[in-house]
Amino acid sequence: MKYSICLLLAVTLVGLSSSLVYASDPSPLQDFCVAVNDSNAAVFVNGKICKDPKTVTADDFYFSGLNKPGNTSNSVGSRVTQVTVNQLAGLNTLGISLVRIDYAPQGLNPPHTHPRATEVLVVVEGALYVGFVTSNPANPKMKNKLFTKILHPGDVFVFPEGLIHFQFNVGKKKAVAFAGLSSQNPGVITIANAVFGSDPPISRDVLTKAFQVDKNVIKYLQSQF
Template identity: 65%
Template sequence: MVVCFLILVFIISLVSFTYASDPTSLQNFCVAVKDSEAKGSNVTPVNVNQLPGLITLGISLVRIDYAPYGLNPPHIHPQANEVLVVVEGTLYVGFVTSNPTNPNVKNKLFTKTLNPGDVFVFPEGLIHFQFNVGKTNAVVFAGLSSRNPGVITIANAVFGSNPPINIDVLTKAFPVVVNVIKYLQGQFW
């Protein structure tokens, strides 16, 4: 427990030195949707909703617990960088660059396998993921550089929108046949 507390203090210190407040305007709404079909991970947030004292600090935290082979699926935080510290287990993590000015790194995937004590940084607004590659549970803590980092899970947003995105748009964006899009849309609640 002391180790977890020290990790939290480290994350808070690191993030608070980096950003004293949110660098961009914040959204004034939050729509929370419970994921009823778990991917083998559970995210426990600590943000202004749970700890109002964070409102002026420009930071938030999460604890993520992973079952063996559990996944925190590809997602983005549109308003925050994320610093992740592995407490237990082995994770395969990564992020993808998006439309940079250098064509040599366009959509480049950066990955690493992390073990207890390892740290990884996910830049603001980039698609990233974590996957427990071990046969045991994994636990991480992450600090985010915003009191409201936002989270957009890519597959949920694209294939699980309500109402659904027009199939013509999706078949053109993802060069696949209509039946594949219908199948993917049918996987979401």
């Protein structure tokens, strides 16, 4: 019962907080534009094609399952359950989405960015060490500044659009958080995956010089992805 109340409060807070964030997606020009599954479409647009309003039902605005824990049995010990326009067609053009994040003890949501969205995160269970890094400074003598905080149930933290950020479970028990994002399709770039696991691989000469390490270190890191 206690967890159900926390879940309800979390979703409500995320929804209210996200609605106050200026959406990076275009403003809608009609009541709604329920997305059509365009995976087989011959023409692509910046967003999703609208479903005929006469065929729209309440199910187009409905998603179930965020009460279920995600499987954290993986190399980083976390699982993100997304509710973007790809899972909930009714989000199309509304400039908002939602995720649930589950963390095993010492679980990590690795450093990543959302190229199209600001994120507001609320913790409902456990303790998280969270942070983000500012973009490259205009003054070369200044460093990329890191902002961090330890969060507990009921605490909220904001990650500005496009900046590298992370969450790490510092507790001995599992942790759960919910986050609202200011885009129907925020996208995610996991830094390590993108740099060391690209297809085809980035040249080791490039990465050796970029990270100032031996080429064998780069070879090892690429082999992990």
